[in-house]
Amino acid sequence: MTGFSFTRKPRTAREQALLAASERTMACGIRGPSLRAENQMVVERAQGSHLFDCSGNEYIDYLLGSGPMFIGHAHPAVVAAVARQLEAGSSFLLGNEPAIRLCEAIVAAVPCAEKVTLHNSGSEAAHYAMRLARAYRRRDVILKFEGGYHGMGDDALMSNQWTFRPAEFPVPVPNSAGIPAGVAGQVLVAPFNDLDRTEQIVRRHADALGGIIVEPLCRTTPPVPGFLPGLQALARELDIPLIFDEVVTGFRLAFGGAQVRYGVVPDLCALGKAISAGHPLGVVAGRADIMDLAGAATAMTPRHVRLTGTYSGNPVSAAAALAVIEELKTPGIYEAVEARGRRLQMALARSLEQAGIAAQVVGEATAFQPWFTAEAVRDHRSTLRADWGRGLRFGDLLLDRGIIKGHEKFFLSTAHTDDDIDYTIDAFEQVAGQL
């Protein structure tokens, strides 16, 4: 028996009117976790691990705004820190204590971080990390991995997880209209978890390569033993900066990120949503000799790398991130969230197996997803024959029971309770039988 229950209340006139207005005016529409019209919602508020729509429905939230709410929605320490900062001003483009303290906290916690720059989104952080690498190497080409996501920059939108018709490696495939054709000439693509193929591509193109960018946990596919250390050794031998995109994993997989969890230190990393509790933040951190290209020493020289924007180092996002990092120092907090996540992940795999459904539950305890395929998942291509329709139906059936997940992942937060997990495990058993 769990405390949570769900019976969907009819949509109020207010929510109906808001949804109708969104269709008339919002170019991208509302991005709900479901494609079904009856599942669209307008959020009223969220607290901890639960989210409430404008019709008074309460949901258990494993979408978490696509990951940033790692310590839960509206965490009191974050609310207090942000409120304090709002009273003191929101943006200066000048030095401020929260931004300075945040950079100090990142240098203290993240192994690769000798110097830090602050920005507004993960997309920006990944884009700027690539620019720094290119400037350091004085070369233009970036190697990325098929299926890896690095945000909305033109280089990043190549051969990511929305690549349904991949090309022969290392040729990239654009994931959006509007990307200049020339971008394809400055990106190479390698298979994640295949060190031999990657090494062949890197050695063949070493002279053109400005950097290598990788999600250490590629979407939800963990690195096989040896892959990240091998990549690091190769990059080091050829003096090509290795960038970890830790926008999802930074401070989620461990205090200090995937580089702590997997024990491999890159040259640069991009951090973002997992540390600022929903406040716009992107962070580039890394080796001082590379990061210093953005500093005063190169100013007014052709070597200088420009990275600043109006909101860079804004104190509100920095105050939020400092509060999150402080909370994540709580003894036992990672052990507790990982134990709950692992219980959920294992229960999902068990429910699907008992129902005779071909599926792989892939990922880490706080970020995982089911792939509806009989094939073992080790890279993007092994997911291409997965049954997407079944994946969407799975999400819809959970939503009918008051459980929200993203199109892809389940994200766990430190605010999820045993009751949330027990209710969700019961729902898995019911839903698996209906798939």
Ligand code: PMP
């Ligand atoms: N890199 C990774 C690994 C991400 O998951 C994301 C966001 N999903 C980004 C970059 C882009 O971050 P943002 O949406 O904040 O621009």
